[in-house]
Amino acid sequence: MTGSDARVGDLDERTVLAHILDRVGPTGALLGPGDDAAVLAAPGGRIVASVDTLVHGPDFRTAWTDGFSLGWKAAAVNLADIAAMGARPTSLLVALAMPPETTLGEVGAIADGLRAACAELAPGCAVDGGDLAVSDTLTVAVTALGVLEGSGPVTRSGARDGDVLAVSGRLGPAARGLSLLFERFRDGAGRPIPPRTADLTADERGDLDAQLRPRPPIADGRRAAEAGATAMMDVSDGLLLDAARMARASSVTLDIDSAALGGDASTALTGGEDHALLATFPAGVRLPGSFAAIGRVREGAAPGVLVDGEEPRGRGGWDPYQDWDRGRG
Numbered sequence: 001m002t003g004s005d006a007r008v009g010d011l012d013e014r015t016v017l018a019h020i021l022d023r024v025g026p027t028g029a030l031l032g033p034g035d036d037a038a039v040l041a042a043p044g045g046r047i048v049a050s051v052d053t054l055v056h057g058p059d060f061r062t063a064w065t066d067g068f069s070l071g072w073k074a075a076a077v078n079l080a081d082i083a084a085m086g087a088r089p090t091s092l093l094v095a096l097a098m099p100p101e102t103t104l105g106e107v108g109a110i111a112d113g114l115r116a117a118c119a120e121l122a123p124g125c126a127v128d129g130g131d132l133a134v135s136d137t138l139t140v141a142v143t144a145l146g147v148l149e150g151s152g153p154v155t156r157s158g159a160r161d162g163d164v165l166a167v168s169g170r171l172g173p174a175a176r177g178l179s180l181l182f183e184r185f186r187d188g189a190g191r192p193i194p195p196r197t198a199d200l201t202a203d204e205r206g207d208l209d210a211q212l213r214p215r216p217p218i219a220d221g222r223r224a225a226e227a228g229a230t231a232m233m234d235v236s237d238g239l240l241l242d243a244a245r246m247a248r249a250s251s252v253t254l255d256i257d258s259a260a261l262g263g264d265a266s267t268a269l270t271g272g273e274d275h276a277l278l279a280t281f282p283a284g285v286r287l288p289g290s291f292a293a294i295g296r297v298r299e300g301a302a303p304g305v306l307v308d309g310e311e312p313r314g315r316g317g318w319d320p321y322q323d324w325d326r327g328r329g
């Protein structure tokens with residue numbers, strides 16, 4: 001038996017891989033992990049594929065999160081990209097690059113988190129393969145695959161004048177959770193320290209949970225496609241920044257009604273990482289699932305986003321190349 005405290009640097013690849021494969025559980029693939037590639041059944045004949053990487057430093061800090069949450073988040077952010085196309089997620093391929101000090105317990109927890117997020121957010125989706133590497137920088141790169149059944153894909157470019165702009169999922173909690181970490185859980189030198197959740201209010205704990213273990217409304221992606229959504233994307237970087245991408249792709253103006261964004265509209269507008277689904281629907285369509293209207297689509301001389309009819313200032317969200325400050329952690 002290899003104990004959870006064993007360090008991957010003291011083990012061999014086969015042992016580490018076996019530890020993961022024991023945990024990621026049964027898959028619906030024609031051929032799951034173990035060969036050169038997985039073989040997947042694609043009932044609709046159309047597969048959706050996407051990749052998203054979590055890198056220690058700009059995307060997470062080990063002092064602020066744990067293996068389970070990291071695995072969960074790596075799955076959730078990828079499932080959201082598949083859902084945002086109107087597809088049903090079926091498979092994840094997980095590339096794990098880790099420092100030699102990483103313990104087998106941590107590796108197992110990452111695998112547990114991946115599996116739990118799939119089970120809760122996208123039942124039927126499983127880890128069907130991956131890769132292991134050694135690196136000074138802990139990195140989790142996940143490729144997600146999904147299938148289109150019937151309607152879809154729903155792209156970013158289909159929004160039309162007169163459509164309703166709607167959101168399913170939350171906007172703001174994950175960003176508030178990140179602010180808490182930066183503001184309250186660093187030492188005198190600015191280095192991240194583990195969050196003491198006992199010091200937090202229930203709302204703050206909820207925000208922290210949203211940052212570390214986001215719960216995007218994955219099933220609403222298919223529902224939106226079936227209801228006739230004209231455009232869709234997940235909000236990863238910030239509503240203003242991501243909506244501007246949809247506006248440009250569709251050559252329209254998206255006019256957001258700030259009163260529809262709840263009490264903390266300013267965080268809802270610029271905070272990312274909740275991975276809510278932003279979609280447009282023809283006027284008169286009954287909004288599916290948890291979608292709620294937050295504005296409307298107008299023809300615009302120059303494509304872009306308005307808030308209550310006015311042009312917002314600032315970039316409106318996270319840009320890794322502009323916003324990551326190595327010194328801040």
Ligand SMILES: Nc1ncnc2c1ncn2[C@@H]1O[C@H](COP(=O)(O)OP(=O)(O)OP(=O)(O)O)[C@@H](O)[C@H]1O
Binds near residue numbers: 081
């Ligand atoms: N290195 C790359 N090579 C080819 N295409 C890329 C590369 N990086 C990004 N893209 C493509 O550019 C588009 C935008 O990429 P991005 O990672 O910002 O995706 P997103 O969905 O906007 O963000 P998120 O993954 O946070 O939801 C995607 O279609 C993506 O596939």
Ligand SMILES: Cc1ncc(C[n+]2csc(CCOP(=O)(O)O)c2C)c(N)n1
Binds near residue numbers: 052057059236272320
């Ligand atoms: C330690 C730490 N520093 C900063 C952030 C903020 N952050 C990282 S990725 C991202 C948006 C989605 O990224 P992508 O578009 O690459 O998927 C945001 C807002 C964080 N989560 N943790």
Ligand SMILES: [Mg+2]
Binds near residue numbers: 080234
């Ligand atoms: Mg996306």
